[in-house]
Amino acid sequence: MFVLLLVHVLAAIFWMGGTLFFGFVLEPVLAGLGAKNGEVMVRLIPRIHRAMTVAGLVTILAGLGLYALHTSAFDLKLMFETRLPLTLGAFAGLLALLVGVFFQGPTGAKLLELYAKATANGAPLSPDEARAAAVLKARLGRGGQLETILMLLALIGMVI
Numbered sequence: 001m002f003v004l005l006l007v008h009v010l011a012a013i014f015w016m017g018g019t020l021f022f023g024f025v026l027e028p029v030l031a032g033l034g035a036k037n038g039e040v041m042v043r044l045i046p047r048i049h050r051a052m053t054v055a056g057l058v059t060i061l062a063g064l065g066l067y068a069l070h071t072s073a074f075d076l077k078l079m080f081e082t083r084l085p086l087t088l089g090a091f092a093g094l095l096a097l098l099v100g101v102f103f104q105g106p107t108g109a110k111l112l113e114l115y116a117k118a119t120a121n122g123a124p125l126s127p128d129e130a131r132a133a134a135v136l137k138a139r140l141g142r143g144g145q146l147e148t149i150l151m152l153l154a155l156i157g158m159v160i
């Protein structure tokens, strides 16, 4: 139980911390670099996506193990009465992972494709491509905000 909790909390710190660091620190700095940020993005996006997916999966898998222990193997009365805040938190955490995998992942992949093409050509993005990149970045920003809210709800449910 202790090892599972340790793994769960460490992975959750990395996942949530990474998401907040990217959204509030790294992304605004990169946006300020303008045309120069393409090469950085090409290296950064796949690595961040991999790291966040692994951290999210470890958080959820260890969380599911803990959840089974805390609810006597998914006893409905424990899940929806005694441990309701934990159940709602777990649900929010699962949703955060789904947003990351099914929304942030494909959006990041499209942005990566745009930047990779421009970097390979050694030319800046065309006005059309720059517009498309701005739309994708705005989408990533909104997805990141949603993930942050869901993670905060999960955290509140866990510690109540």
Ligand code: HEM
Residues within 6 Å of the ligand: 008, 009, 012, 013, 016, 059, 060, 062, 063, 064, 066, 067, 068, 070, 086, 089, 090, 091, 092, 093, 094, 096, 150, 151, 152, 154, 155, 158, 159
């Ligand atoms: C962003 C997602 C998540 C974060 C940030 C998070 C964070 C935490 C933290 C900090 C604790 C330690 C609380 C304490 O000991 O007081 C904890 C415990 C726990 N978490 Fe999560 N968690 C997340 C997702 C999940 C999910 C998806 C599940 C289940 C599927 C889950 C199940 C649990 C359980 C059962 C505990 C033990 C609760 C207890 O000791 O009373 N967590 N979590």
